[in-house]
Amino acid sequence: MNATIALILLQDGLTSGLIYGLLALSILLVFLVTRVLWVPAGDFLVLGALTLAVLRQGEVPGTVWILAGLAAVTAIVETWRAWRAGDWRGWPRLIALVVVPSAAAVLATLWLAPQNAPVPVAILLVLALVTPIGFLTYRLVFRPMVDQPTLTLMFVAVAVHYVLTGLGLTAFGSESFRSPPFLPGRLDVGFTRLSYQLLIVLAVSAALMAALGLFFGRTLWGKALRATAMQRFGARLVGIRTESMGALAFTIAALIGAVSGVLIGPMTALYYDSGFLVSLKGFVGTVMAGMASFPLSVLGALLVGLVETGASFYASPFKEAIVFGLLVPFLLWRSAVQIRTRGKGHE
Amino acid sequence: MTSLLQARGIEVRYGESEAVRGLSLAVGPGQIVTVLGPNGAGKTSLLKALMGALPCRGEIRFDGEPIHRLSLEERAEIGLSLVPEERALFGEMSVADNLELGGFLRRHEDARTRREAREEIYRLFPRLRERAGQLASTLSGGERQMLALGRALLARPRLLMLDEPSLGLAPRIVREILDAIAGLRDRGMSLLLVEQNARAALRIADYGYVIERGAVAMEGSAADLRDNPAVAATYLGGSAAG
Ligand SMILES: Nc1ncnc2c1ncn2[C@@H]1O[C@H](COP(=O)(O)OP(=O)(O)O)[C@@H](O)[C@H]1O
Ligand SMILES: [Mg+2]
Numbered sequence: 001m002n003a004t005i006a007l008i009l010l011q012d013g014l015t016s017g018l019i020y021g022l023l024a025l026s027i028l029l030v031f032l033v034t035r036v037l038w039v040p041a042g043d044f045l046v047l048g049a050l051t052l053a054v055l056r057q058g059e060v061p062g063t064v065w066i067l068a069g070l071a072a073v074t075a076i077v078e079t080w081r082a083w084r085a086g087d088w089r090g091w092p093r094l095i096a097l098v099v100v101p102s103a104a105a106v107l108a109t110l111w112l113a114p115q116n117a118p119v120p121v122a123i124l125l126v127l128a129l130v131t132p133i134g135f136l137t138y139r140l141v142f143r144p145m146v147d148q149p150t151l152t153l154m155f156v157a158v159a160v161h162y163v164l165t166g167l168g169l170t171a172f173g174s175e176s177f178r179s180p181p182f183l184p185g186r187l188d189v190g191f192t193r194l195s196y197q198l199l200i201v202l203a204v205s206a207a208l209m210a211a212l213g214l215f216f217g218r219t220l221w222g223k224a225l226r227a228t229a230m231q232r233f234g235a236r237l238v239g240i241r242t243e244s245m246g247a248l249a250f251t252i253a254a255l256i257g258a259v260s261g262v263l264i265g266p267m268t269a270l271y272y273d274s275g276f277l278v279s280l281k282g283f284v285g286t287v288m289a290g291m292a293s294f295p296l297s298v299l300g301a302l303l304v305g306l307v308e309t310g311a312s313f314y315a316s317p318f319k320e321a322i323v324f325g326l327l328v329p330f331l332l333w334r335s336a337v338q339i340r341t342r343g344k345g346h347e
Numbered sequence: 348m349t350s351l352l353q354a355r356g357i358e359v360r361y362g363e364s365e366a367v368r369g370l371s372l373a374v375g376p377g378q379i380v381t382v383l384g385p386n387g388a389g390k391t392s393l394l395k396a397l398m399g400a401l402p403c404r405g406e407i408r409f410d411g412e413p414i415h416r417l418s419l420e421e422r423a424e425i426g427l428s429l430v431p432e433e434r435a436l437f438g439e440m441s442v443a444d445n446l447e448l449g450g451f452l453r454r455h456e457d458a459r460t461r462r463e464a465r466e467e468i469y470r471l472f473p474r475l476r477e478r479a480g481q482l483a484s485t486l487s488g489g490e491r492q493m494l495a496l497g498r499a500l501l502a503r504p505r506l507l508m509l510d511e512p513s514l515g516l517a518p519r520i521v522r523e524i525l526d527a528i529a530g531l532r533d534r535g536m537s538l539l540l541v542e543q544n545a546r547a548a549l550r551i552a553d554y555g556y557v558i559e560r561g562a563v564a565m566e567g568s569a570a571d572l573r574d575n576p577a578v579a580a581t582y583l584g585g586s587a588a589g
Contacts, residue, residue: 018410150402220447220448220451220454223440223447223448224451226437226440226447227437227440227448230436230437230438230439230440231437231438233400233431233435234434234435234436234437235437235448236400236419236420236423237423237428237431237435237499238448238449238451238452238498239396239423239424239502240420240448240454242420301548321489
C-alpha cells in the first residue's frame with residue numbers, strides 16, 4: 001500500500017469515525033440519564049439522511065407523516081393519561097410541547113419542500129422534523145417506564161427500533177438514497193488532497209461537540225442533566241424532574257442523530273434499515289470507553305471508523321467481524337484494570 | 348399555634364416489614380423539632396416518606412394543605428427540603444456547581460439575587476469557598492455535610508429536614524454545623540432534625556420526639572426531654588459529643 005492510498009483510507013476512516021462518534025455521544029447521554037440502551041440511534045441518523053435526500057429531490061419526505069402521526073398519538077395518549085389521573089396541571093404545557101414544534105415543522109416542510117428549498121433550508125427542515133421524534137418517543141414510550149429494570153428498557157428500545165424501521169419502509173420504500181455532495185471534490189493541501197466532505201464533517205462534528213461541551217459544562221440545564229446522570233436522588237431533591245431530563249436527553253440525542261444523518265447523507269447509499277449497524281458501531285465506541293466518558297467514547301468511535309476502513313480495504317468480507325471483534329480485547333483489558341483497581345479499593 | 352408540617356398516622360412498609368407504624372408529629376413555624384431514636388427505629392424512613400421519596404400511608408399537611416399526592420420534586424417546589432443521610436451530593440461536580448444546582452428551583456430569579464444567595468452560604472461555611480473549585484467527592488465528611496446543607500438552603504426552603512447531620516463527624520464540626528442550624532431557626536426557618544446524637548440535638552431543639560420501632564415512645568419540649576431520667580439513661584449516657 002502506498003502513502004496516497006493510506007492517506008485516503010485515513011480520511012475515510014476519520015470521516016466515518018467522527019459520525020460514529022456523534023452517535024456514541026447520543027447513546028451515552030441517553031443511557032446515563034435514562035438507563036435506556038439507545039438502539040434506535042442509527043435509525044435517527046437514517047431518518048435524517050433519507051429526509052434530506054428526498055428534500056433535495058424537491059419532494060415532501062414521508063418523515064412529515066411519521067412526525068404528524070406520532071405527535072397526534074402522543075397528544076391523545078397524554079390527554080387520556082391526564083384524564084385518568086384526574087391531574088391536568090401539566091397538561092396545557094405538555095400538549096403545547098407535543099403539538100407546536102411538530103406542527104411547525106410539518107407545515108414548513110409541506111410549504112417549502114415542493115419549492116426546491118435551498119440546501120441550508122433543507123437541512124434546517126431535517127433537524128426540525130427529526131428532533132421532535134426523539135422527544136415524542138420519550139413521552140410516549142419511555143417515560144411511563146422509568147421504574148422498569150434496565151433489561152426491559154433495552155428490549156423496549158429494540159422494539160422501538162423495529163417500529164421506526166417499519167415506519168421508514170412505509171415512508172421511503174425499499175430503495176437506497178444518497179444526497180448529492182454539499183461540496184464535491186478535494187482541497188489540495190500540498191502533501192495530500194483532503195475531501196471537502198471530510199472537512200465539512202470535521203468542522204460540523206467539532207462544532208457540535210464543542211457546543212455540547214459548553215452546554216454540559218456551563219449551563220444550568222446541562223449541569224442538571226449531568227446531575228441526574230450521576231446522582232438521581234440528589235437531583236430530584238434539588239427539584240430537577242427526572243422526566244424533564246429524560247425528555248431533554250432524548251431530544252438532544254435525536255438532534256445529534258439528525259445532524260449525523262445530514263453529514264452521512266452524501267457519503268454512502270443508505271436504506272430504511274441501515275440504522276442498526278450504525279448504532280452498533282456507536283455502541284462499540286461507548287462500550288470501549290466503559291459506558292462512562294464522553295471524550296473517550298468519541299475516541300473509541302474514531303478507532304472504530306479507522307479500523308473499519310482499513311478492514312474494508314484489506315479484508316472486506318470480515319469488515320464487520322473485525323470491528324465488533326475490537327470489543328473483545330478492550331473488554332478484557334478494562335475488566336483487568338477494574339479488578340486491579342477494585343483490589344486497591346480494599347486497602 | 349398552627350403547624351407548618353402536620354403528619355398523622357404515617358405508615359411506611361418494606362414488603363412485609365413495617366418501618367414506621369402510625370406515627371404522628373408536627374413542626375411549628377420557626378421551630379427546631381428533633382426526632383431521636385436508636386438505629387433502625389424508622390427515622391430515615393419517616394423523613395423520606397415526608398419528602399415523598401418513599402410511598403406511605405397517613406395524612407401529611409404542609410401549611411394546612413394536604414401534600415400526599417405530590418411527588419418529591421413538587422414537594423421541593425412548595426418549600427420542603429431534605430438533606431439525606433447519604434448526602435446525595437453530585438460527586439463528580441465542583442462545590443460551586445453543586446451549590447448552583449441547589450438553586451435550581453430559584454433559576455427564574457435574577458442572577459444577582461442568586462449570586463448573593465451563594466455568597467451567603469460561603470459566609471456561613473467559609474470552608475466551602477476555599478474548596479469552591481474542588482470536586483464534591485474529594486471533600487472531607489464535615490465539608491460534605493456543609494455542602495449538602497448549603498445546597499439545600501439555596502432553594503430557600505420553608506421546612507428543612509436533616510437526617511443525622513452529625514453522623515461520623517468530629518465533635519468540633521458537629522458543634523459548628525448545629526450552631527449553623529440553630530442560626531437558621533433564629534432567622535425564621537422551620538427544621539425537622541433527626542439525630543442519634545441526642546445530647547447535641549436537644550441542645551438546640553425546641554421540641555422532641557423519641558421514636559422506637561416506628562412509633563413515638565415519648566415526646567415533649569426539649570428541656571423536659573433533657574431532664575427526663577428515661578431519656579437520660581438511654582440516650583444521654585456515655586460520651587456523646589455536643
Ligand atoms: N430499603 C429497605 N428495605 C427493607 N427494609 C428496610 C429498608 N430500609 C430500611 N429498612 C428497615 O426499616 C427499619 C427502619 O430503618 P430506618 O428508617 O433506616 O431507621 P433509622 O434511620 O432510624 O436507623 C429498619 O428495621 C430497617 O432494617
Ligand atoms: Mg437513618
